[in-house]
Every structure is written in C-alpha cells, then in structure tokens.
Amino acid sequence: MSAWMRLRRTLDRLTIYLPLILFGVLALGSWWLVRSMPELLPTGTDKLxxxxxxxxxxxxxxxxxxxxxxxxxxxxxxxxxxxxxxxxxxxxxxxxxxxxxxxxxxxxxxxxxxxxxxxxxxxxxxxxxxxxxxxxxxxxxxxxxxxxxxxxxxxxxxxxxxxxxxxxxxxxxxxxxxxxxxxxxxxxxxxxxxxxxxxxxxxx
CATH class of the missing domain: 2.60.450.10 (Lipopolysaccharide (LPS) transport protein A like domain)
Known part of the structure; x- marks a missing residue:
C-alpha cells in the first residue's frame, strides 16, 4: 500500500471524529473563558x-x-x-x-x-x-x-x-x-x- 493511500485512510478516520474533537475544544474553551473572566459585581455587592x-x-x-x-x-x-x-x-x-x-x-x-x-x-x-x-x-x-x-x-x-x-x-x-x-x-x-x-x- 502506497504512502498516499495510508495518508488518505488516516484523514478519513480523522474526519469521522472531527466533530467530537471540535465540541471538546469548544467546551474546554468555554470553561476556560468562564474561569478567566473577572466577576462583574464583587461578592456581597448586592447585600451592601x-x-x-x-x-x-x-x-x-x-x-x-x-x-x-x-x-x-x-x-x-x-x-x-x-x-x-x-x-x-x-x-x-x-x-x-x-x-x-x-x-x-x-x-x-x-x-x-x-x-x-x-x-x-x-x-x-x-x-x-x-x-x-x-x-x-x-x-x-x-x-x-x-x-x-x-x-x-x-x-x-x-x-x-x-x-x-x-x-x-x-x-x-x-x-x-x-x-x-x-x-x-x-x-x-x-x-x-x-x-x-x-x-x-x-x-x-
């Protein structure tokens, strides 16, 4: 089997799992964004x-x-x-x-x-x-x-x-x-x- 054929099959497999990989990356990005953003109102502001x-x-x-x-x-x-x-x-x-x-x-x-x-x-x-x-x-x-x-x-x-x-x-x-x-x-x-x-x- 030529190198080109092996590369083609590998790309086909990656294409199948690509949506799952993208969803995982988006989920991690959202989690990081929420953790990284400072609070708009400090804790206890409403009570104050x-x-x-x-x-x-x-x-x-x-x-x-x-x-x-x-x-x-x-x-x-x-x-x-x-x-x-x-x-x-x-x-x-x-x-x-x-x-x-x-x-x-x-x-x-x-x-x-x-x-x-x-x-x-x-x-x-x-x-x-x-x-x-x-x-x-x-x-x-x-x-x-x-x-x-x-x-x-x-x-x-x-x-x-x-x-x-x-x-x-x-x-x-x-x-x-x-x-x-x-x-x-x-x-x-x-x-x-x-x-x-x-x-x-x-x-x-």
Whole structure:
C-alpha cells in the first residue's frame, strides 16, 4: 500500500471524529473563558447596596396636620439617615411635639430616635425626656429614662428599663412602664418607689 493511500485512510478516520474533537475544544474553551473572566459585581455587592442608606437629612422638621389644618405632630432633628433594607429612619437629637383631638399635648426629646415605617412607633434612646402638659385630666407630668418606645397610633409610651415619673409634686420610679398619654394613666412594674408630696389642702 502506497504512502498516499495510508495518508488518505488516516484523514478519513480523522474526519469521522472531527466533530467530537471540535465540541471538546469548544467546551474546554468555554470553561476556560468562564474561569478567566473577572466577576462583574464583587461578592456581597448586592447585600451592601441594600444596607447602605439611600438618603440623609440635615436640620429638618416634618409637620403633620389634620383635615381642619390643626397641627397634630411635629418631628425635628439635627440629622436623619434612612435605611431601605430595614425601612428605618435614624434621627440624631430628635424632638417631638404631638397634640391629639382632645387637646392633650406631649413633648419629647432624646439623643437618638429610630422610626420604623412598617410600624407606627418611634424608639427613643439616650437621655429621654417626655413632658405631658397639665390639662383638665391632671397636672404636668414628666418622664425620664434611657429607652422609651412611643406607640404613635395608640398614644402610649412604654419602657422596659428604669424610668422616673414626676406628677405634680409626686415622684415615682420603676423598672418598667406603660404610660397612656391620652388619659394620663400609667402602669409601673418591678421595683416601684414613690415620694409623695404633702397635700396642700387643710385638714377638716
């Protein structure tokens, strides 16, 4: 058999296996390309974007009015940062003013406040001071504590840490508190202590 015939047969065999060889080369090339290409977005980028704040406010005031135009709530602060991942607004040096339809007025301030959009509440922390103005339901009341949660829709202040309440001349301290600002009633639990001022009414 001539050399030419042997070469011809060898080429015929290679032609049969050529598609398989090409597919193998393409597969290896694709694998190499995927392994070699750098990631378009680094690992964790999506998570980072979601936890970063999407806007900030400086020296702001937000006011709410009822249908008659009466001011019902005012929230102001030194600065505020909104976090879309948790739907929270973090406020520094927060101040709150609120007045309900019965004329009950409440003012509060704290070093920090966190407003949760999904819940009608505001978490106040750091030198919290809340004052309920005197009205026909009772004298002026002052609340002090390190952490107080304001439940806006229920008009309540609650705390699971020690608080101090001054009602007129009386002073109360407790480990937990549930304060209904609408009625002026409050529930104290834990180690409750009180100092009652002497009555100014003359004895009968």
């Amino acid at each position: 974007l979601r936890v970063e704040p999407d806007y900030r406010l400086e020296k702001f005031t937000v006011k709410s009015f009822d249908t008659s135009g009466r001011l019902t709530r005012e929230v102001s602060g030194q600065s505020a940062t909104h976090f879309p991942a948790t739907q929270e607004l973090h406020i520094q040096n927060i101040r709150i003013f609120a007045e309900n339809d019965k004329g009950t007025r409440l003012q509060a301030n704290a070093r920090r406040g966190v407003s949760k959009e999904t819940e009608q509440q505001m978490d106040l922390t750091g030198d919290v001071l809340a004052v309920r103005a005197a009205d026909h339901q009772g004298p002026r009341m002052t609340l002090k504590g390190e952490a107080v949660t304001a439940l806006m829709d229920q008009e309540r202040l609650v705390s699971s840490v020690p608080v101090e309440i001054v009602r007129g001349g009386d002073v109360f301290t407790a480990q937990t508190m549930d304060f209904d600002t609408r009625s002026g009633l409050y529930e104290l639990q834990g180690r409750v202590k009180s100092v009652l001022a002497p009555s100014s009414k003359p004895r009968q």
